[in-house]
Amino acid sequence: MKTKALLFVGGQYISTMEFYFRKLNETSFVSAADSGAEMLKSLGRHPDLLVGDMDSVSQETLQWCRGRGSLVLIYPPEKDDTDTQIALQALEERGFSNVEIFGATGLRLDHFMGTLASIYGLRHTLKATIIEENVEIGMVSREMTLFVNRGEIWSLFPYGGQQTIVSLEGFKFPLTDASLDYGKPLGVSNETVDEEIQISCKGGTALYFRWLKRY
Incomplete structure:
Protein backbone atom coordinates (compact mmCIF):
# COMPACT_ATOMS: atom_id res chain seq x y z
CA MET A 1 0.00 0.00 0.00
CA ASN A 134 1.11 25.79 14.51
CA VAL A 135 -1.54 23.09 14.84
CA GLU A 136 -2.29 19.49 13.95
CA ILE A 137 -5.86 18.19 14.12
CA GLY A 138 -6.69 14.52 13.89
CA MET A 139 -8.58 11.59 15.33
CA VAL A 140 -7.70 8.46 17.29
CA SER A 141 -10.07 5.50 17.24
CA ARG A 142 -7.70 2.83 18.52
CA GLU A 143 -4.14 3.73 19.53
CA MET A 144 -1.54 6.29 18.54
CA THR A 145 2.10 6.50 19.65
CA LEU A 146 3.98 9.62 18.61
CA PHE A 147 7.33 11.32 19.20
CA VAL A 148 6.71 14.93 20.27
CA ASN A 149 8.37 17.93 21.88
CA ARG A 150 7.95 18.45 25.59
CA GLY A 151 5.62 21.31 26.42
CA GLU A 152 3.18 20.87 23.55
CA ILE A 153 -0.44 21.69 24.38
CA TRP A 154 -2.99 19.03 23.44
CA SER A 155 -6.77 19.06 23.75
CA LEU A 156 -8.98 16.00 23.24
CA PHE A 157 -12.73 15.80 22.70
CA PRO A 158 -15.17 12.95 22.10
CA TYR A 159 -16.32 12.69 18.50
CA GLY A 160 -18.91 10.58 16.75
CA GLY A 161 -21.55 10.10 19.42
CA GLN A 162 -20.21 6.89 20.97
CA GLN A 163 -18.80 6.71 24.49
CA THR A 164 -15.12 7.60 24.25
CA ILE A 165 -12.83 5.85 26.77
CA VAL A 166 -9.29 7.26 26.68
CA SER A 167 -5.92 6.51 28.28
CA LEU A 168 -3.04 8.99 28.02
CA GLU A 169 0.66 8.43 28.68
CA GLY A 170 3.44 11.02 28.49
CA PHE A 171 1.19 13.92 29.51
CA LYS A 172 1.20 16.19 32.55
CA PHE A 173 -2.28 14.90 33.35
CA PRO A 174 -2.29 11.17 32.46
CA LEU A 175 -5.57 9.35 32.13
CA THR A 176 -6.49 5.68 32.52
CA ASP A 177 -9.75 4.52 30.96
CA ALA A 178 -11.29 7.96 31.44
CA SER A 179 -14.58 8.83 29.78
CA LEU A 180 -14.58 11.92 27.55
CA ASP A 181 -18.12 13.19 27.79
CA TYR A 182 -20.00 15.85 25.88
CA GLY A 183 -20.69 18.72 28.24
CA LYS A 184 -17.58 18.10 30.36
CA PRO A 185 -14.33 19.31 28.70
CA LEU A 186 -11.99 17.03 30.64
CA GLY A 187 -9.44 16.82 27.82
CA VAL A 188 -8.78 20.53 27.25
CA SER A 189 -5.21 21.91 27.55
CA ASN A 190 -3.09 18.97 28.58
CA GLU A 191 0.69 19.20 28.18
CA THR A 192 3.31 16.74 26.98
CA VAL A 193 6.04 15.96 29.52
CA ASP A 194 7.80 13.14 27.66
CA GLU A 195 9.19 12.90 24.13
CA GLU A 196 6.91 9.95 23.37
CA ILE A 197 3.19 10.01 24.04
CA GLN A 198 0.49 7.40 23.70
CA ILE A 199 -3.24 7.87 23.24
CA SER A 200 -5.45 4.78 23.50
CA CYS A 201 -9.18 4.55 22.86
CA LYS A 202 -11.04 1.51 24.13
CA GLY A 203 -14.29 2.91 22.81
CA GLY A 204 -15.36 5.75 20.56
CA THR A 205 -13.12 8.26 18.81
CA ALA A 206 -11.07 11.11 20.24
CA LEU A 207 -10.64 14.33 18.26
CA TYR A 208 -7.34 16.01 19.13
CA PHE A 209 -5.82 19.46 18.67
CA ARG A 210 -2.04 19.49 18.95
CA TRP A 211 -0.56 23.00 19.29
CA LEU A 212 2.98 22.95 17.96
CA LYS A 213 4.01 26.37 19.28
CA ARG A 214 3.47 27.83 22.73
CA TYR A 215 1.40 31.04 22.99
Whole structure:
Protein backbone atom coordinates (compact mmCIF):
# COMPACT_ATOMS: atom_id res chain seq x y z
CA MET A 1 0.00 0.00 0.00
CA LYS A 2 1.16 3.54 -0.74
CA THR A 3 1.88 5.71 2.25
CA LYS A 4 1.39 9.48 2.32
CA ALA A 5 -0.25 12.04 0.07
CA LEU A 6 -0.83 15.77 0.53
CA LEU A 7 -4.24 17.37 -0.06
CA PHE A 8 -4.68 21.11 -0.56
CA VAL A 9 -8.28 22.28 -0.13
CA GLY A 10 -10.11 25.54 -0.71
CA GLY A 11 -9.94 27.10 2.74
CA GLN A 12 -7.76 29.69 4.42
CA TYR A 13 -3.99 29.16 4.44
CA ILE A 14 -2.59 30.34 7.75
CA SER A 15 1.03 29.13 7.60
CA THR A 16 4.17 30.54 6.00
CA MET A 17 5.06 29.73 2.41
CA GLU A 18 8.26 28.13 3.73
CA PHE A 19 6.13 25.63 5.65
CA TYR A 20 4.22 24.57 2.54
CA PHE A 21 7.41 24.38 0.46
CA ARG A 22 8.92 22.09 3.09
CA LYS A 23 5.87 19.84 3.07
CA LEU A 24 5.93 19.62 -0.72
CA ASN A 25 9.59 18.63 -0.64
CA GLU A 26 8.84 15.84 1.84
CA THR A 27 6.10 14.11 -0.16
CA SER A 28 5.98 12.97 -3.78
CA PHE A 29 2.21 12.78 -4.38
CA VAL A 30 0.23 16.02 -4.17
CA SER A 31 -3.50 16.45 -4.68
CA ALA A 32 -6.01 19.29 -4.58
CA ALA A 33 -9.72 19.73 -4.06
CA ASP A 34 -11.12 22.43 -6.35
CA SER A 35 -9.58 25.84 -5.48
CA GLY A 36 -6.86 24.18 -3.46
CA ALA A 37 -5.14 24.14 -6.85
CA GLU A 38 -4.84 27.94 -6.63
CA MET A 39 -2.57 27.60 -3.62
CA LEU A 40 -0.48 24.97 -5.36
CA LYS A 41 -0.14 27.22 -8.41
CA SER A 42 1.20 30.01 -6.19
CA LEU A 43 3.74 27.48 -4.90
CA GLY A 44 4.71 26.46 -8.43
CA ARG A 45 3.62 22.83 -7.95
CA HIS A 46 0.81 21.30 -10.02
CA PRO A 47 -1.36 18.66 -8.33
CA ASP A 48 -0.92 15.08 -9.45
CA LEU A 49 -4.66 14.72 -8.84
CA LEU A 50 -7.29 17.49 -8.92
CA VAL A 51 -10.90 16.67 -8.02
CA GLY A 52 -14.11 18.62 -7.40
CA ASP A 53 -16.92 20.41 -9.17
CA MET A 54 -14.50 23.21 -10.18
CA ASP A 55 -16.89 25.96 -9.14
CA SER A 56 -14.24 27.99 -7.32
CA VAL A 57 -11.01 27.33 -9.24
CA SER A 58 -10.22 29.68 -12.13
CA GLN A 59 -10.21 28.42 -15.71
CA GLU A 60 -6.65 29.70 -16.00
CA THR A 61 -5.50 27.54 -13.10
CA LEU A 62 -7.50 24.57 -14.36
CA GLN A 63 -5.79 24.78 -17.75
CA TRP A 64 -2.42 25.26 -16.04
CA CYS A 65 -2.95 22.00 -14.16
CA ARG A 66 -4.01 20.12 -17.26
CA GLY A 67 -1.06 21.47 -19.22
CA ARG A 68 1.32 20.07 -16.63
CA GLY A 69 -0.17 16.62 -16.58
CA SER A 70 -2.60 16.74 -13.63
CA LEU A 71 -5.28 14.08 -13.58
CA VAL A 72 -8.48 16.16 -13.36
CA LEU A 73 -11.72 14.55 -12.16
CA ILE A 74 -14.74 16.85 -12.45
CA TYR A 75 -17.98 16.15 -10.56
CA PRO A 76 -21.39 17.83 -10.94
CA PRO A 77 -22.11 20.72 -8.54
CA GLU A 78 -25.32 19.01 -7.35
CA LYS A 79 -23.76 16.28 -5.24
CA ASP A 80 -24.03 14.92 -1.71
CA ASP A 81 -20.29 14.80 -0.94
CA THR A 82 -18.01 17.80 -0.47
CA ASP A 83 -14.99 18.27 -2.70
CA THR A 84 -12.73 17.40 0.23
CA GLN A 85 -14.58 14.15 0.89
CA ILE A 86 -14.41 13.20 -2.79
CA ALA A 87 -10.67 13.91 -2.79
CA LEU A 88 -10.08 11.78 0.31
CA GLN A 89 -12.07 8.91 -1.18
CA ALA A 90 -10.11 9.20 -4.44
CA LEU A 91 -6.82 9.01 -2.53
CA GLU A 92 -8.03 6.00 -0.54
CA GLU A 93 -9.06 4.27 -3.77
CA ARG A 94 -5.53 4.85 -5.10
CA GLY A 95 -4.01 3.03 -2.15
CA PHE A 96 -2.90 5.86 0.12
CA SER A 97 -3.15 5.21 3.86
CA ASN A 98 -2.05 8.62 5.20
CA VAL A 99 -3.20 12.06 4.01
CA GLU A 100 -2.09 15.46 5.32
CA ILE A 101 -4.68 18.18 4.64
CA PHE A 102 -3.82 21.87 4.23
CA GLY A 103 -6.13 24.88 4.04
CA ALA A 104 -8.95 23.29 6.03
CA THR A 105 -9.02 25.88 8.81
CA GLY A 106 -10.17 29.50 8.60
CA LEU A 107 -13.38 31.51 8.84
CA ARG A 108 -15.64 28.92 7.18
CA LEU A 109 -16.19 26.86 10.30
CA ASP A 110 -18.94 24.90 8.55
CA HIS A 111 -16.40 23.71 5.96
CA PHE A 112 -14.02 22.82 8.78
CA MET A 113 -16.74 20.75 10.46
CA GLY A 114 -17.46 19.08 7.12
CA THR A 115 -13.81 18.11 6.81
CA LEU A 116 -13.86 16.61 10.30
CA ALA A 117 -16.90 14.56 9.32
CA SER A 118 -15.06 13.27 6.25
CA ILE A 119 -12.02 12.32 8.33
CA TYR A 120 -14.26 10.48 10.77
CA GLY A 121 -16.11 8.63 8.03
CA LEU A 122 -12.88 7.19 6.62
CA ARG A 123 -11.10 6.68 9.95
CA HIS A 124 -10.89 2.87 9.73
CA THR A 125 -9.16 2.82 6.34
CA LEU A 126 -7.43 6.22 6.01
CA LYS A 127 -5.47 8.32 8.49
CA ALA A 128 -6.25 11.91 7.51
CA THR A 129 -4.85 14.82 9.50
CA ILE A 130 -5.32 18.58 9.19
CA ILE A 131 -1.90 20.20 9.49
CA GLU A 132 -0.72 23.79 9.61
CA GLU A 133 2.44 25.33 10.99
CA ASN A 134 1.11 25.79 14.51
CA VAL A 135 -1.54 23.09 14.84
CA GLU A 136 -2.29 19.49 13.95
CA ILE A 137 -5.86 18.19 14.12
CA GLY A 138 -6.69 14.52 13.89
CA MET A 139 -8.58 11.59 15.33
CA VAL A 140 -7.70 8.46 17.29
CA SER A 141 -10.07 5.50 17.24
CA ARG A 142 -7.70 2.83 18.52
CA GLU A 143 -4.14 3.73 19.53
CA MET A 144 -1.54 6.29 18.54
CA THR A 145 2.10 6.50 19.65
CA LEU A 146 3.98 9.62 18.61
CA PHE A 147 7.33 11.32 19.20
CA VAL A 148 6.71 14.93 20.27
CA ASN A 149 8.37 17.93 21.88
CA ARG A 150 7.95 18.45 25.59
CA GLY A 151 5.62 21.31 26.42
CA GLU A 152 3.18 20.87 23.55
CA ILE A 153 -0.44 21.69 24.38
CA TRP A 154 -2.99 19.03 23.44
CA SER A 155 -6.77 19.06 23.75
CA LEU A 156 -8.98 16.00 23.24
CA PHE A 157 -12.73 15.80 22.70
CA PRO A 158 -15.17 12.95 22.10
CA TYR A 159 -16.32 12.69 18.50
CA GLY A 160 -18.91 10.58 16.75
CA GLY A 161 -21.55 10.10 19.42
CA GLN A 162 -20.21 6.89 20.97
CA GLN A 163 -18.80 6.71 24.49
CA THR A 164 -15.12 7.60 24.25
CA ILE A 165 -12.83 5.85 26.77
CA VAL A 166 -9.29 7.26 26.68
CA SER A 167 -5.92 6.51 28.28
CA LEU A 168 -3.04 8.99 28.02
CA GLU A 169 0.66 8.43 28.68
CA GLY A 170 3.44 11.02 28.49
CA PHE A 171 1.19 13.92 29.51
CA LYS A 172 1.20 16.19 32.55
CA PHE A 173 -2.28 14.90 33.35
CA PRO A 174 -2.29 11.17 32.46
CA LEU A 175 -5.57 9.35 32.13
CA THR A 176 -6.49 5.68 32.52
CA ASP A 177 -9.75 4.52 30.96
CA ALA A 178 -11.29 7.96 31.44
CA SER A 179 -14.58 8.83 29.78
CA LEU A 180 -14.58 11.92 27.55
CA ASP A 181 -18.12 13.19 27.79
CA TYR A 182 -20.00 15.85 25.88
CA GLY A 183 -20.69 18.72 28.24
CA LYS A 184 -17.58 18.10 30.36
CA PRO A 185 -14.33 19.31 28.70
CA LEU A 186 -11.99 17.03 30.64
CA GLY A 187 -9.44 16.82 27.82
CA VAL A 188 -8.78 20.53 27.25
CA SER A 189 -5.21 21.91 27.55
CA ASN A 190 -3.09 18.97 28.58
CA GLU A 191 0.69 19.20 28.18
CA THR A 192 3.31 16.74 26.98
CA VAL A 193 6.04 15.96 29.52
CA ASP A 194 7.80 13.14 27.66
CA GLU A 195 9.19 12.90 24.13
CA GLU A 196 6.91 9.95 23.37
CA ILE A 197 3.19 10.01 24.04
CA GLN A 198 0.49 7.40 23.70
CA ILE A 199 -3.24 7.87 23.24
CA SER A 200 -5.45 4.78 23.50
CA CYS A 201 -9.18 4.55 22.86
CA LYS A 202 -11.04 1.51 24.13
CA GLY A 203 -14.29 2.91 22.81
CA GLY A 204 -15.36 5.75 20.56
CA THR A 205 -13.12 8.26 18.81
CA ALA A 206 -11.07 11.11 20.24
CA LEU A 207 -10.64 14.33 18.26
CA TYR A 208 -7.34 16.01 19.13
CA PHE A 209 -5.82 19.46 18.67
CA ARG A 210 -2.04 19.49 18.95
CA TRP A 211 -0.56 23.00 19.29
CA LEU A 212 2.98 22.95 17.96
CA LYS A 213 4.01 26.37 19.28
CA ARG A 214 3.47 27.83 22.73
CA TYR A 215 1.40 31.04 22.99
